[in-house]
Structures are given as structure tokens and as C-alpha cells.
Amino acid sequence: MVTALLIVLAAVFNVVMDKSSENKFKSVYWNKDEGWVYKWKDATATEERFLGSSTVFVFLTDGWHLTQFLFHSSWQLALSIHINMEVHWLLEFILIKTLFSAVFELFYRKWR
Numbered sequence: 887m888v889t890a891l892l893i894v895l896a897a898v899f900n901v902v903m904d905k906s907s908e909n910k911f912k913s914v915y916w917n918k919d920e921g922w923v924y925k926w927k928d929a930t931a932t933e934e935r936f937l938g939s940s941t942v943f944v945f946l947t948d949g950w951h952l953t954q955f956l957f958h959s960s961w962q963l964a965l966s967i968h969i970n971m972e973v974h975w976l977l978e979f980i981l982i983k984t985l986f987s988a989v990f991e992l993f994y995r996k997w998r
Contacts, residue, residue: 889964896960899953906950913949921948941991962986 905911907918914920925940925947927933934940939947945955966978973981 889967892960892964892967896957896964899957899960902953903950903957906953911949916949918948918950921950924948925951958986959983 906916906921909917909919911917914923922929922931925931925935925944927935935947936943938944944951946952962982963979966975966982969978971978971981
């Protein structure tokens with residue numbers, strides 16, 4: 887039951903992400919094209935607004951990144967509950983999230 891709820895939440899968060907990227911919301915915070923103002927000091931996108939605003943704390947900068955974080959966390963938590971790595975599910979969740987994030991950052995920076 888918990889896994890089903892997490893999958894449903896992941897789907898809902900994915901919809902909000904898509905609608906945000908389509909600029910369906912009036913607020914700058916929820917508009918993906920304008921949300922950069924919370925992530926960067928200026929339009930050149932060379933200096934973070936605060937430490938980690940473009941990496942580890944990016945989910946705090948705008949609605950699109952928040953729902954992306956919640957989307958990924960939902961499916962990662964669902965996965966960690968169901969796989970059996972012989973460790974606590976919370977540790978599995980942290981390991982899955984860390985591995986996914988590290989690989990994402992590595993490849994994202996490679997293709998800049």
C-alpha cells in the first residue's frame with residue numbers, strides 16, 4: 887500500500903513538473919523559465935544565489951526543482967522499500983539517492 891501511494895505521488899509530482907516547464911503557473915517560483923532568479927545571482931548563471939543553490943540545495947530554489955526532488959524521492963523510496971540489500975530501507979534510500987545524484991551530476995557537467 888505504501889509503495890502504491892509513493893508511485894501515485896511520483897506521478898502527481900511529475901505532472902506538476904511538466905506543467906511548471908510549460909509555464910502553466912502565474913508565480914515566478916512555479917514558472918520554470920523564470921525560477922532562475924532564486925538559483926543564480928544574475929542572468930549570467932555564473933554565481934550561485936546561496937551555497938549549493940545549483941547542486942545539493944537546488945530543490946529549495948523553485949517549484950520545478952522542488953517537485954523534481956519529490957518525484958525522484960518518491961520512486962527512490964518505493965524502490966528502497968522493495969529491494970532487499972540486507973540493510974535498513976532508510977539506508978537503501980540514502981544509497982539509491984546518492985548514487986542517482988552522483989551519476990546525474992557527473993553526466994550533466996560532462997555535457998555542458
